[in-house]
Amino acid sequence: MKVFITALAFAAIAASVVAVTLNSIQEPSSVAFTTSGARVGDPGNNLIGPS
Amino acid sequence: MPGSFSIFKLAAFALLLLFAQPASAQLSFKPTAEAVQEDKLLNALKEGDKISGRISIPDRNAANLIQPAGRDWRDFHRGKLPWIGGIAILGMVALLAVFLMVRGRIRLQRGFSGKTILRFASFERFTHWLTASCFIILALSGLNVSFGRTLILPLFGADAFAAMSAWAKLAHNYLAFPFMLGLVVMFLIWIKDNIPGKVDIEWIKQGGGILSNGKHPPARRFNAGQKGIFWIVIIGGALMSVSGWFLIFPYLIGNVTELQVWTVIHAVIAMLFIAAMLAHIYIGSIGMEGAFDAMGTGEVDVNWAKEHHSLWVEEQQKKAGAPSDRTPHAVPAE
Numbered sequence: 259m260k261v262f263i264t265a266l267a268f269a270a271i272a273a274s275v276v277a278v279t280l281n282s283i284q285e286p287s288s289v290a291f292t293t294s295g296a297r298v299g300d301p302g303n304n305l306i307g308p309s
Numbered sequence: 310m311p312g313s314f315s316i317f318k319l320a321a322f323a324l325l326l327l328f329a330q331p332a333s334a335q336l337s338f339k340p341t342a343e344a345v346q347e348d349k350l351l352n353a354l355k356e357g358d359k360i361s362g363r364i365s366i367p368d369r370n371a372a373n374l375i376q377p378a379g380r381d382w383r384d385f386h387r388g389k390l391p392w393i394g395g396i397a398i399l400g401m402v403a404l405l406a407v408f409l410m411v412r413g414r415i416r417l418q419r420g421f422s423g424k425t426i427l428r429f430a431s432f433e434r435f436t437h438w439l440t441a442s443c444f445i446i447l448a449l450s451g452l453n454v455s456f457g458r459t460l461i462l463p464l465f466g467a468d469a470f471a472a473m474s475a476w477a478k479l480a481h482n483y484l485a486f487p488f489m490l491g492l493v494v495m496f497l498i499w500i501k502d503n504i505p506g507k508v509d510i511e512w513i514k515q516g517g518g519i520l521s522n523g524k525h526p527p528a529r530r531f532n533a534g535q536k537g538i539f540w541i542v543i544i545g546g547a548l549m550s551v552s553g554w555f556l557i558f559p560y561l562i563g564n565v566t567e568l569q570v571w572t573v574i575h576a577v578i579a580m581l582f583i584a585a586m587l588a589h590i591y592i593g594s595i596g597m598e599g600a601f602d603a604m605g606t607g608e609v610d611v612n613w614a615k616e617h618h619s620l621w622v623e624e625q626q627k628k629a630g631a632p633s634d635r636t637p638h639a640v641p642a643e
Contacts, residue, residue, distance in 0.1 A: 261431050261607075265438035272490065273483035280483075287368070296365040 359565075370560060382569040386455075386576070394455055394580040401584040405591045412520065415597040417612055425608035426625065433498060434607055440491030440542075443484045448583050450477035455576065485553050492546040499539060502530040508620065509533035530621040538589050545582040549575060 284290075288300050360375040429437070453461065453474060462470045512533040515526040526532075531539065552575035555561055559568050593600050599613040614622045 261434045262438045265435050266442050268435075269439055269443050269484060269487045272487040273480070276486040277479070277483045291366045291368045291371075293365075293367060 370565060373565065376565055378566055379569065385573060390455060390576050393577060397580045397584040401587045405588065414595065415519065417598050418616060419612045421610045422612040424611045426611050426614050427607060428603040428609045429607045431607065434604055436491055436494045436498065437604055440488060440495060443488035443491060444586065446480050446484050447488060450481040451579050453477050482557055489550045492543065492550065496543050503536045503539040505536060509536060525616045527619045528617065528621065530618060541585045545578055548578045549582065
């Protein structure tokens with residue numbers, strides 16, 4: 259049981275670390291695809307979060 | 310003159326009737342009317358071609374207005390995929406139910422001895438449960454993508470379904486990484502025991518002794534059935550990981566057509582993977598008496614080990630220098 263609980267905790271912690279890391283690397287589309295010549299308006303939110 | 314005027318009017322009217330055409334006939338020859346018939350337009354495009362425009366933002370994929378192959382992809386997801394998943398998963402559940410009814414639970418022939426032998430060390434069980442727990446969440450959240458709108462939305466309503474799906478999608482994306490880690494570690498620690506050999510051929514010839522009571526073909530640490538599950542997990546998991554990676558980071562390797570191909574691979578492999586794991590879960594729990602202990606406590610009853618993995622027990626006894634009627638890690642069963 260202890261091993262099982264440890265595995266669940268590790269999975270949750272690892273997933274959280276991945277979430278923080280990926281979210282720090284990736285940018286919302288409105289930021290990533292805006293240039294000095296073209297501004298992309300904030301597309302808002304959809305089912306999966308900020309667009 | 311009035312007479313000649315009437316004749317002129319009559320002739321003019323006749324000419325009008327002669328050259329006049331129905332309105333529908335006139336429309337059918339208008340170039341603009343032909344151009345807006347979507348089916349003809351899309352069918353004129355070759356597979357993979359797109360109708361694209363010009364855009365000023367750096368995302369070139371946003372310039373694609375229509376991709377005709379996308380219709381086939383959509384039809385597959387709405388039509389064929391639910392059938393593939395339904396047949397694979399429900400078919401496996403039905404098969405296992407019939408097997409349980411016909412064969413019953415596979416019980417120990419000689420009963421529990423009261424002595425146990427260490428089958429899986431803590432780290433092995435940790436790796437198994439890490440991968441398994443992630444797999445269950447990935448499977449449920451993935452099935453929600455394919456079947457949620459049909460099965461769950463009507464039960465819980467749009468708001469609850471949307472909230473649940475948003476969290477499930479996040480869990481699917483992020484738990485994929487510890488799942489992939491578990492796969493790699495499992496491959497490294499168990500590959501040496503999962504190389505197919507001559508013993509496996511005999512095991513397969515005898516059907517693993519599953520259908521006959523009291524007949525257990527010899528097996529090393531993993532029998533041919535377990536080796537099959539191992540390679541399904543490794544190969545299936547690798548395909549799921551590679552395809553999933555391309556879905557998390559779209560357009561990493563190619564255009565939208567390649568993205569669609571990877572989604573199809575991801576979805577089909579997932580359905581077959583889930584079906585195979587249902588069989589694994591069944592035989593490791595209710596299907597076979599004493600089997601769950603291997604991943605539960607890590608120790609199995611000696612009689613269970615001798616019945617299902619006789620060659621492995623002999624190897625362990627030789628390593629421990631113990632006589633053949635004793636076990637190297639004999640401890641009281643819980």
